[in-house]
């Protein structure tokens with residue numbers, strides 16, 4: 001078996017639908033300008049549409065057009081949202097995919113770095129089990145909400161971002177970037193569950209969040225250990241983590257901004273070994289994207305154009 | 320009544336005041352001293368077993384991403400952790416057997432080159448179509464062999480002097496049996512047609528032959544075919 005695999009080698013059963021991750025990467029580089037955001041999404045539209053066809057996200061595409069992801073990611077989930085159930089399933093499905101890729105990333109670290117210290121292997125093996133349980137937990141939560149695996153497309157964006165061939169970079173990307181994002185997303189989900197009084201979601205996600213804090217702590221410790229005699233190396237891993245964090249901010253949807261859909265889980269991150277400076281820095285990194293107003297306006301224009309295009313197609317077909 | 324003997328310098332008042340118990344009160348310890356292995360021989364075996372457990376953990380870690388069946392991915396996650404714990408516990412036993420400082424944290428050592436080659440062969444299936452070949456190596460061949468070896472060792476080693484190794488192996492064996500049962504359920508499910516069953520049998524026979532040829536995990540085992 002070779003060392004290091006590419007993201008398109010991740011094996012899936014026939015329920016899963018693979019989507020190109022380009023749209024997510026683009027989100028990280030969007031400027032705060034409505035016209036540019038609209039242009040970019042119109043260019044990506046055929047690819048997004050293709051990946052959405054036949055999935056439970058199709059009604060979302062029908063409703064919002066190619067920017068349905070903007071709406072889903074950028075608007076906090078509200079109990080009185082008319083698309084609540086579909087959006088909640090969409091988010092749970094996205095988390096399940098993240099857990100699956102985290103399972104694959106942690107497991108792969110055992111094979112990719114055979115010379116790593118024993119304690120590192122122990123941490124990665126433990127993480128593999130934890131992530132495996134997280135996949136099982138989120139599959140159950142998804143079913144609890146009436147969804148199924150494969151309802152929505154999967155992209156391998158997380159695995160792509162995080163799976164470096166250098167062990168310090170790998171843990172910086174996976175355990176601090178990806179797992180840190182998980183802390184933000186799960187804290188947000190717990191807040192939602194508290195708001196609607198759903199103890200099943202709240203308790204399960206709370207346990208998962210406790211595990212994730214442990215995983216971030218593994219990352220915090222191993223980045224320090226791997227780079228302890230080489231300040232330059234440490235700087236490079238911080239650089240890499242910043243890059244990952246920027247891409248994981250989805251154009252400011254996850255940020256410290258007042259209008260963030262997913263706020264930074266500051267207390268959880270502190271407990272996991274992020275320094276206050278690092279947390280400020282992540283906040284600053286993700287603050288650069290377009291404002292929620294820009295994204296809302298872009299999403300509105302895109303949805304309008306999408307509906308106009310559909311109406312025209314229907315008319316042409318009738319003629 | 321004759322005066323009881325005392326060590327020079329000790330007095331009557333230092334003798335315990337409890338009467339000796341009889342075999343009727345507490346049954347006698349019937350275990351006998353002297354097992355098949357001395358300290359050094361046990362330490363060497365512990366290193367061989369650790370090699371097998373550590374490599375199983377690493378190989379399964381490599382496979383998770385390339386196996387398409389979701390329950391297999393998640394099931395392996397648990398077994399990866401159990402294997403890591405087994406390797407860790409075995410490693411911690413080494414310093415207790417005067418083997419710690421010599422081998423450090425890397426206490427793993429293959430029984431011989433043949434066993435190392437077997438491990439490489441078990442790790443070789445890579446593509447997503449080969450779940451049967453992957454699982455057969457671990458759950459039909461290697462783990463059942465290790466359970467045989469661990470159980471035999473527990474009956475042969477000194478029951479009092481080497482009790483810490485016995486306790487350790489009993490725990491690993493209990494978990495390994497659960498792993499084998501899980502692996503069998505999955506493999507039975509994946510091998511419902513004749514062609515798949517044949518793939519499983521072929522892989523099992525090839526690896527079992529290699530295992531017998533190299534003398535198992537320590538290089539000295541009489542290998543039982545399952």
Ligand SMILES: [Fe+2]
Pocket residue numbers: 099102130131134182212
């Ligand atoms: Fe997780």
Ligand SMILES: [Fe+2]
Pocket residue numbers: 102131179182211212215
């Ligand atoms: Fe995690």
